[in-house]
Amino acid sequence: MYNKTFLQLDNYLTSLQVYWQFEAFHYSDYPWAETNIALSEFLDALSDLQLQHYQQYPDLLYAHIKGFINQLRPFDDALFMIKALPALESDAPFWLKAGIKGRKWSQISAFAQQVNSPYPIVEWCAGKGHLGRLICWQKQLAVTSVEWQQTLCDLGTAEAKKMQLPQTFQQTDVLTGEADNYINPACHAVALHACGDLHLHLIKQAKKNKPAQLSISPCCYHLTTQTIYQPCSLLGQTSALKINKQLLKLAVSKQVVSGKRQSDLSQQEVLWRLAFDELQKHALKTKNYCPLPSFPKALLSGQFETFVLWAMENKSLTFVVPNSLDIFLQQAKKRLKKVRCMELISQFFVRPLELWLVYDRALALQDSGYQVNIASFCDEQVTPRNLLIQAQLIAKIEGNNDD
Numbered sequence: 001m002y003n004k005t006f007l008q009l010d011n012y013l014t015s016l017q018v019y020w021q022f023e024a025f026h027y028s029d030y031p032w033a034e035t036n037i038a039l040s041e042f043l044d045a046l047s048d049l050q051l052q053h054y055q056q057y058p059d060l061l062y063a064h065i066k067g068f069i070n071q072l073r074p075f076d077d078a079l080f081m082i083k084a085l086p087a088l089e090s091d092a093p094f095w096l097k098a099g100i101k102g103r104k105w106s107q108i109s110a111f112a113q114q115v116n117s118p119y120p121i122v123e124w125c126a127g128k129g130h131l132g133r134l135i136c137w138q139k140q141l142a143v144t145s146v147e148w149q150q151t152l153c154d155l156g157t158a159e160a161k162k163m164q165l166p167q168t169f170q171q172t173d174v175l176t177g178e179a180d181n182y183i184n185p186a187c188h189a190v191a192l193h194a195c196g197d198l199h200l201h202l203i204k205q206a207k208k209n210k211p212a213q214l215s216i217s218p219c220c221y222h223l224t225t226q227t228i229y230q231p232c233s234l235l236g237q238t239s240a241l242k243i244n245k246q247l248l249k250l251a252v253s254k255q256v257v258s259g260k261r262q263s264d265l266s267q268q269e270v271l272w273r274l275a276f277d278e279l280q281k282h283a284l285k286t287k288n289y290c291p292l293p294s295f296p297k298a299l300l301s302g303q304f305e306t307f308v309l310w311a312m313e314n315k316s317l318t319f320v321v322p323n324s325l326d327i328f329l330q331q332a333k334k335r336l337k338k339v340r341c342m343e344l345i346s347q348f349f350v351r352p353l354e355l356w357l358v359y360d361r362a363l364a365l366q367d368s369g370y371q372v373n374i375a376s377f378c379d380e381q382v383t384p385r386n387l388l389i390q391a392q393l394i395a396k397i398e399g400n401n402d403d
């Protein structure tokens with residue numbers, strides 16, 4: 001059912017790879033610097049104010065750059081549209097909502113409204129099991145909540161007990177396969193924001209254990225042990241795209257509005273990281289980017305020199321630090337502008353990439369004999385990871401029980 005859309009997305013992402021398949025920090029110039037000079041010149045000519053404006057309103061940029069990238073589709077192109085499930089009001093009593101923050105409650109109540117089945121529920125990577133508890137109460141279904149952290153299992157168990165609901169917790173690391181047996185043909189597996197490999201394991205397990213229904217809202221595609229993304233559907237496996245872990249982050253990279261102090265700090269952090277990179281390239285006569293791990297933000301309130309010494313120690317680098325580091329900060333400023341311009345362009349591919357990943361998951365379930373539906377289950381403001389894959393087993397596919 002989704003084959004055609006997946007192929008269209010795949011062609012789109014493949015043919016325009018140069019505009020999104022890069023890690024901006026590793027580049028001192030645009031990856032398309034030589035192949036699309038007009039676009040490069042347009043971006044270089046943007047003032048800081050214009051840059052900020054387009055960062056805030058990226059859709060306004062489309063009209064200016066579509067002439068430079070012929071096949072570029074706008075953010076609201078029909079190919080990227082997903083139907084929204086009707087938002088139904090939850091009639092849950094106040095005591096069931098206690099201790100669940102506003103947006104979390106909106107997420108779980110919207111998700112729970114879409115769970116329609118007669119089967120007992122297995123809640124995959126449940127956290128405190130808020131979703132499971134609501135489904136349990138609302139649909140009067142027994143719920144087994146599988147969660148790795150014992151403390152969350154204990155908290156969830158206490159709540160269920162207090163509310164006298166048939167929800168039980170199983171403390172298990174799903175990646176070891178210990179939870180596989182909970183997935184069986186007489187269950188409905190639900191997974192709200194089980195990261196990367198956690199929901200992939202469930203999809204893989206569905207092929208073997210054939211739960212009657214699945215409802216999965218994927219997130220954090222980059223939290224995986226795969227160095228290069230291995231598509232899970234047969235059609236996905238025919239794709240020429242090679243997407244590494246860093247690039248998977250692009251799929252969840254939509255800018256979130258942060259407070260002024262936080263954005264000032266992160267701007268400075270990026271600048272210092274780039275300035276250190278310029279310095280180490282100069283001192284060590286290398287062209288290789290030097291990534292730094294995360295560090296205490298207090299370092300940003302000190303001097304750049306102190307940051308340099310910390311970075312050298314952290315990366316076990318030895319070189320003589322020049323007396324003046326201004327030149328590296330200047331170079332970093334120029335490079336940061338290029339990085340931001342690269343991000344302006346790659347933002348156009350965030351949604352297509354996430355959809356490509358979600359369609360791949362949906363197609364894998366289709367390969368396993370499921371009828372699949374993809375829709376958004378709540379508003380993007382409630383959670384940007386608002387896509388829901390609903391799958392219902394319709395056929396037993398013979399000889400398809402292997403890995």
Ligand SMILES: C[S@@+](CC[C@H](N)C(=O)[O-])C[C@H]1O[C@@H](n2cnc3c(N)ncnc32)[C@H](O)[C@@H]1O
Nearest residue numbers: 125126127147148149172173174175192193194
């Ligand atoms: C992003 S949270 C989602 C929790 C819950 N479904 C929700 O939406 O509120 C992911 C949960 O997966 C759990 N988790 C992480 N690794 C796991 C593993 N290997 N096995 C089982 N649960 C795991 C975490 O402890 C965390 O509670």
